[in-house]
Amino acid sequence: MNTTAPVPRIAIVGAGPGGLTCARILQRHGIAATVYDQESGPGARDQGGSLDLHEDNGQLALREAGLLEEFFRLSRPEGQEMRQLDRATGAVTSHHVPAEGERFKPEIDRGPLRDLLLNSLRPGTVRWGHALRSIEPAEPGAGHARGPRRLRFADGTTVEADLVIGADGAWSRVRRAVSPALPRYTGITFLEAWFHDVDNRHPDIAGLVGQGSATAADGERGLFAQRNGGGHIRVYVIQRLPADWITASGLTPQDTGALRALLLDRFRDWSPRLRRLVSDNDGVYVDRPLHALPVPHTWEHDPAVTLLGDAAHLMPPLGVGVNLAMLDACELALALAHHGTVDDALRAYEQTMLPRSAGMQRLLDGRAADLLSDEPHDPAHGENKGLEAGAA
Known part of the structure; x- marks a missing residue:
């Protein structure tokens, strides 16, 4: 100046x-x-x-x-690794592995x-x-x-x-x-779940997610799992629901068991392996309605x-x-x-x-709403359903 x-x-x-x-x-x-x-x-x-x-x-x-x-x-x-998973089988349908030095x-x-x-x-x-x-x-x-x-x-x-x-x-x-x-509510809400010491306590989930992120969706609901540092994974349960859906169900975010049962019912047609992303978390869920x-x-x-x-x-x-x-x-x-x-x-x-x-x-x-799309995408060409994990 x-x-x-x-x-x-x-x-x-x-x-x-x-x-x-x-x-x-x-x-x-x-x-x-x-x-x-x-x-x-x-x-x-x-x-x-x-x-x-x-x-x-x-x-x-x-x-x-x-x-x-x-x-x-x-x-x-x-x-930077990114996997898209089939929601019915849990199989990998698209996989981007970063190049050496990327x-x-x-x-x-x-x-x-x-x-x-x-x-x-x-x-x-x-x-x-x-x-x-x-x-x-x-x-x-x-x-x-x-x-x-x-x-x-x-x-x-x-x-x-x-x-x-x-x-x-x-x-x-x-x-x-x-x-x-x-800010206004976007109509999309996240419910965040945490998994700790995943390679020892949750090896199946660690293998499913890999070193980066894994996503699956069916048009109305989706899962975005992301590996963090220190052996942690965070999973975002993505749904098109009113912002007050938890209280409208007569629950609070601390009602872990009841929320888990509700989620398992909503994901009942999904692969059992993917359903573990909403049921095997360590601790309570965190409610994150999206605003813009x-x-x-x-x-x-x-x-x-x-x-x-x-x-x-x-x-x-x-x-x-x-x-x-x-x-x-x-x-x-x-x-x-x-x-x-x-x-x-x-x-x-x-x-x-x-x-x-x-x-x-x-x-x-x-x-x-793109996070709920079940259409195939190519992470290697910038079409991946990226997500920036929110602050706690």
Whole structure:
């Protein structure tokens, strides 16, 4: 930024991959930023399952962050394996095995990715236990068109910032400062099941899934099983149902036995081997109804507030969410580094990000239903039913 201009106070809300990537690249360009997150600390909860970082977006951001080679050391290129299974027999009908040295979209668990980014930041960059409640003009009576913002947190503390970056996900509170839009239910819901120490405790399931992912569907329901690091597999039971289907059945997500019986009945015509993916899990199921923002989602330019990732363009989890969040973060940080004012930087960033995200939103609108399709596909040619595992 212009070295003669006052140094802007930058507040990033959300310590996910997007927010941390933005902070890291800003720091590499000598620009300070503080990240505020509602969680009590980096180990407050499980970060979710595995995801693939693509060569043309997520990996580009890691290269700008100076972390690409460390990512390759942590990643699982074998996780690019993809199997499609026949739902009646469990037989493999389509199989993609990554070539030796293939690194187009290697897998990494969300936890190690977050740790990689966190450990790259200067001590004290992330302020934990800061749940945002509102964003207001810093000066009484001032409008939102100009001037700094005051962030109010749930613990009663406040901070002022010249730029607020909303990297706080699907239910973003920063989004409220620029847009009234709320995520809408897509009509597709996931029920997540976990399997631990799979090679010893669940060897048949480990063999069924392989080193990457395996999927099967019949048009109304589907299964997506994905190997994670540390000997874990997560299975996503995909159904076209109302968002409140569990409570409408008189159950809660903690009613594991009753939910298991219900699922086994709904998958009664499937292969016994595949039915074990819904019945042999370790622990409770996790309810994950899928939401998306209206298409396209945009907002009137604000010189002190912008959004990235799911806060800007929540879409069905088809392998692009974290990748786009990290690309957004990279481009925003570089814009701030290379433009003379925050306002100029935000205009440049949004002129690129908003059309790109709108195009991807249109492409994926309604496509969560593709995860239920039983039509053959060819993973080797990019037609696979990819899935980006959600955060816990």
